Amino acid sequence: MSDFLQYLVNGLTIGSFLALIALGYSMVYGVLRLINFAHGDVFMVGSFAGLGVLTALSMSGPWLAFAAFAAVFAGALVSGVLGVGIMRAAYAPLLRAPKISLLIAAIGVSLALEETVKLLTRAGFRSYPDVLPDAMLFSGAVRVSYSQVALIGLSALLMVGLWAFVTRTVRGTAMRALAMDPDAARLMGIDAERLTMITFFIGSVLAGAAGVMYGMYYTQINFAVGFLVGLRAFTAAVLGGVGNLVGAAVAGLLIGLVQSFAAGYLSSRWADVIIFGVLIAALMVRPHGLFGERIAERV
Amino acid sequence: MTSWSRRRLVCIGGLALSLVACSKKGGEDGGNIQIGVPVPLSGDSASAGQDILAAAKVAAGEINDRGGVKGRKLEIVPADDACSPQQAAQAAQKLVNSGVVAAAGGYCSGAAVAAGPIFGRANLPFILDASTNPVLTDQGQGKVFRTCGRDDRQGDFAAKFVVDTLHAKRVAVLHDNTTYAKGLAEAAVAALKKNGQAEVTYFDALTAGQSDYTPVLTNIAGTHPDVVYFTGYFAEAGLLLKQRKQLGLTFQLVGGDATTDVSALRTAGTAAEGFIATTAPLATTLPSAADFVKRFKSENTGTDPGPFSAYEYDAINVLAKAIERAGSTKGPELLKALHELPEYQGVTGPISFDEKGDRKTVNFVAVTVRDGKYISYAH
Numbered sequence: 300m301s302d303f304l305q306y307l308v309n310g311l312t313i314g315s316f317l318a319l320i321a322l323g324y325s326m327v328y329g330v331l332r333l334i335n336f337a338h339g340d341v342f343m344v345g346s347f348a349g350l351g352v353l354t355a356l357s358m359s360g361p362w363l364a365f366a367a368f369a370a371v372f373a374g375a376l377v378s379g380v381l382g383v384g385i386m387r388a389a390y391a392p393l394l395r396a397p398k399i400s401l402l403i404a405a406i407g408v409s410l411a412l413e414e415t416v417k418l419l420t421r422a423g424f425r426s427y428p429d430v431l432p433d434a435m436l437f438s439g440a441v442r443v444s445y446s447q448v449a450l451i452g453l454s455a456l457l458m459v460g461l462w463a464f465v466t467r468t469v470r471g472t473a474m475r476a477l478a479m480d481p482d483a484a485r486l487m488g489i490d491a492e493r494l495t496m497i498t499f500f501i502g503s504v505l506a507g508a509a510g511v512m513y514g515m516y517y518t519q520i521n522f523a524v525g526f527l528v529g530l531r532a533f534t535a536a537v538l539g540g541v542g543n544l545v546g547a548a549v550a551g552l553l554i555g556l557v558q559s560f561a562a563g564y565l566s567s568r569w570a571d572v573i574i575f576g577v578l579i580a581a582l583m584v585r586p587h588g589l590f591g592e593r594i595a596e597r598v
Numbered sequence: 599m600t601s602w603s604r605r606r607l608v609c610i611g612g613l614a615l616s617l618v619a620c621s622k623k624g625g626e627d628g629g630n631i632q633i634g635v636p637v638p639l640s641g642d643s644a645s646a647g648q649d650i651l652a653a654a655k656v657a658a659g660e661i662n663d664r665g666g667v668k669g670r671k672l673e674i675v676p677a678d679d680a681c682s683p684q685q686a687a688q689a690a691q692k693l694v695n696s697g698v699v700a701a702a703g704g705y706c707s708g709a710a711v712a713a714g715p716i717f718g719r720a721n722l723p724f725i726l727d728a729s730t731n732p733v734l735t736d737q738g739q740g741k742v743f744r745t746c747g748r749d750d751r752q753g754d755f756a757a758k759f760v761v762d763t764l765h766a767k768r769v770a771v772l773h774d775n776t777t778y779a780k781g782l783a784e785a786a787v788a789a790l791k792k793n794g795q796a797e798v799t800y801f802d803a804l805t806a807g808q809s810d811y812t813p814v815l816t817n818i819a820g821t822h823p824d825v826v827y828f829t830g831y832f833a834e835a836g837l838l839l840k841q842r843k844q845l846g847l848t849f850q851l852v853g854g855d856a857t858t859d860v861s862a863l864r865t866a867g868t869a870a871e872g873f874i875a876t877t878a879p880l881a882t883t884l885p886s887a888a889d890f891v892k893r894f895k896s897e898n899t900g901t902d903p904g905p906f907s908a909y910e911y912d913a914i915n916v917l918a919k920a921i922e923r924a925g926s927t928k929g930p931e932l933l934k935a936l937h938e939l940p941e942y943q944g945v946t947g948p949i950s951f952d953e954k955g956d957r958k959t960v961n962f963v964a965v966t967v968r969d970g971k972y973i974s975y976a977h
Contacts (some may be wrong), residue, residue: 302820305845309812422680423638424833429867433843444844517809518840519865521642521835527807562813566777567805572812 306563313452314446314555318548319509320532323502325547329478330498337385338407338506339529340412341378345507346514349374354427367430371511378507379500384497416522424521427514434542438559450512458548459503474498534578540588599814629926630673634693635703636713640679642833645861646705647758649904651676652728656894657914667918673743683712690716701976702913706776707731720859721776721929723936731781734954735954743955745909747878747962752855753785756876756960760825762799764850770800770823782829799823806834814840819847829854836865843869860903863970873967874975878906881908883974887945912944
């Protein structure tokens with residue numbers, strides 16, 4: 300039983316990273332009908348940016364918490380700007396081209412980012428400094444550290460913030476309108492181009508924040524981390540019903556749990572087989588994902 | 599054929615000729631003697647490869663300062679094998695084509711297994727400084743040598759160490775499915791079973807390159823081991839140490855000789871304290887290697903040599919001795935000279951090779967981490 304709870308806690312930790320990244324895939328799909336394959340690499344670049352800030356600040360003691368927040372902020376900002384830059388440079392010129400061109404552009408951007416960081420880091424790994432405290436909230440049969448709670452809490456906060464933005468603000472409502480019917484939204488005077496930029500910015504900010512949190516938690520990153528994590532987050536986005544934000548968040552947590560339980564009860568070698576098996580099985584029963592787009596509205 | 603394509607053909611022909619001309623350099627014609635050093639210069643094991651390459655340069659620099667070998671300077675030719683079999687084969691072919699007289703290097707056994715036959719077909723000796731998988735010399739047809747030990751012997755040592763010194767009754771063995779890690783894990787399990795004093799509670803692999811090993815660790819902890827022997831590489835060792843502490847697990851983590859790179863300690867931070875690894879003696883703990891350590895540090899901005907730097911330094915020196923004795927840089931004569939080499943006093947101890955190419959006397963020791971540094975294990 301204690302093993303089960305431990306797998307649950309660890310699965311939720313992985314899942315909260317995946318959920319944050321899956322949201323970006325889903326948001327962009329909502330407004331552009333594009334699977335943004337470069338999204339995982341935006342996460343990776345954010346993670347490296349956060350590492351850069353932490354190394355530059357090299358603080359200790361009580362300032363560590365400040366440095367950690369500065370790093371999350373900086374990583375999120377770098378990713379956000381990068382996401383908008385990618386949108387303007389690579390996707391905007393192709394918006395009226397066939398969808399397949401857009402998809403190929405996304406794969407191209409992904410490879411370009413990955414190979415650039417690979418060359419800059421000689422494909423080696425980089426270690427994050429020890430920022431998160433080791434203190435434990437529960438240290439009995441099940442171990443939960445304060446940093447795990449903080450990371451899951453920060454992820455949840457960001458997701459609630461996004462949800463509030465999408466449902467409670469004018470811009471968020473416009474974003475939903477654009478996702479539901481782009482042509483009608485334009486006729487109602489919604490600035491589609493500007494809104495697409497905002498969508499890219501928010502999605503990338505979430506990925507960048509997740510990247511820095513991921514780096515702090517696991518303390519080791521490399522150029523390929525965006526591909527590995529991004530693939531799972533993409534799976535979560537599809538499983539949740541791509542375009543559906545609540546679905547992406549829930550499926551992100553679910554994939555994290557599946558990964559944790561599969562590796563724990565079977566073997567980590569089986570984790571990927573089971574994750575993608577679950578995806579295929581779910582899509583056979585519900586082709587539009589667990590929270591399929593026909594039921595819920597897309598954003 | 600149009601005149602344009604004919605011109606192109608002439609160009610390509612000319613290019614091919616110039617390549618052939620290049621590849622003649624470094625052979626018998628009295629120029630520099632080129633020694634190939636295939637190591638991972640990219641990928642997760644890159645820091646180990648850079649330490650090995652730096653040691654090769656220190657050795658060649660010293661020999662050249664003394665006037666070279668038979669009046670000819672040694673030249674180190676690095677090649678990146680990226681710790682991958684495919685790239686290792688390409689790197690080895692590139693070195694053979696560029697006219698090296700021998701290769702001395704290697705880190706990952708999986709990469710060395712792919713490179714071995716390519717040097718072998720060209721009749722060039724391949725001296726390994728770090729690749730410990732038994733297959734390498736067993737199937738090396740006498741053309742592969744090593745200044746490091748073999749994993750069957752390391753497995754024996756590890757089994758004896760965890761039972762006799764750490765008094766473990768229950769041992770879990772974890773590898774990562776690479777040639778090296780699997781070989782060492784199997785050797786350790788075989789030795790533990792033969793010894794019969796400790797029970798093997800767990801034997802499985804993790805998937806390298808993932809960040810989260812907490813499920814694996816929780817699973818292992820469920821088998822209640824006293825000691826977990828991890829035979830993979832240092833990138834994962836750092837993560838395992840970190841996450842073992844996060845989970846509050848109390849078993850002793852012991853690593854194989856690929857976990858002793860300092861970058862594992864950077865990932866693990868304070869969680870690395872008390873970590874133990876089985877390895878051939880590290881340069882920093884060998885009195886006979888003190889001069890080498892000093893020279894290495896002065897040429898590498900004060901960084902300590904890596905775990906295999908001293909073995910690479912000895913490999914280059916042994917090769918230089920063999921070239922001197924053979925009076926030639928021809929492959930077959932070099933191979934013969936290496937096999938017949940009288941005992942050479944290296945910084946890692948006496949070196950001579952048996953008929954397979956394995957080093958006759960090499961022992962394994964245990965090291966442990968204290969204050970962020972590896973020191974000899976003493977209890």
